[in-house]
Amino acid sequence: MDGMVEENGTSGAAGVADPLSSAGSSAGGAPHVVVTSIVQLTLPTQAPSAQVQSVIQPNQQSVIQTASNIQPVQLPKGNVILVTKPSSVIHTTQGTLQTLQIKPEPNTILSAQGQSCSDDSCSDDESPKRKYREMLTRRPSYRKILNDLGGAEIAENRMGTKGLENEVSLSSLSFAPVIPADSGLHTLAVSGTAGGGAIVQYANQDGQFYVPEDQTRKRELRLLKNREAARECRRKKKEYIKCLENRVAVLENQNKALIDELKSLKELYCQQKTE
DNA sequence: CGGTATACGCGTCATCAAGC
């Protein structure tokens, strides 16, 4: 390929902390740009590789923007960029604005031709602008986000942490005593549900309540799974909110750059007019 | 230093949607 964009991964290149781990500290405050990684942009021609900063967490759809102290990336026509994250958008806010709309396929190759989108993405029924607007406004599907988040890594994390938690939690589960068949039990009541299915309680001759082991086990299992699911759901939600905050920051920067550009163009125009 | 407000995370329940 002619050029590549490589992310340095979640380890946080250049001493950058994991954004998720620091999420709580920014709660309630103004959204701030979290630089999560340095992206190596290798250009095909004589141009040296340039660095841009990813302001979204690695391994998910990202908005990438050159920082003020970093050389703006100049992409001559005909260059090709390989981006491994689907639905990524790359902006350079200095000099000429170059926007790349990445097709929703991993490892998609796109041509960077200054302003707008590539031919491929423009040929779709929905314009990239519309898609991007939808990304910003549509209600988030955490499930979809999870799919976009580099499935292998997530799956690995799940196996690593959740699996272990499951093992520990399951081993610590306590179940109701086995009810003897001749204990003269009879159904007493239908008690609390556990997000599905009622729990039928029994009472023995002493008036003590029992829940059959089977039902208790099912309920405990259900609660355990739901507990894990809720935890995961919150994690994804938090990640998504952070992603939105990052996007806001990027778009604000972009807006500011465009305003500045407009201002300078106006000045240039006035100068030429007076000459 | 104690009381209060606020933010945050967690567990649980209810509900929905997808898969079987």
Place this chain on the structure above:
DNA sequence: GCTTGATGACGCGTATACCG
């Protein structure tokens, strides 16, 4: 129709900040 995962809503406990 049942099962199961995802997620909103609710209540609770804890940590932190603020104030008198």
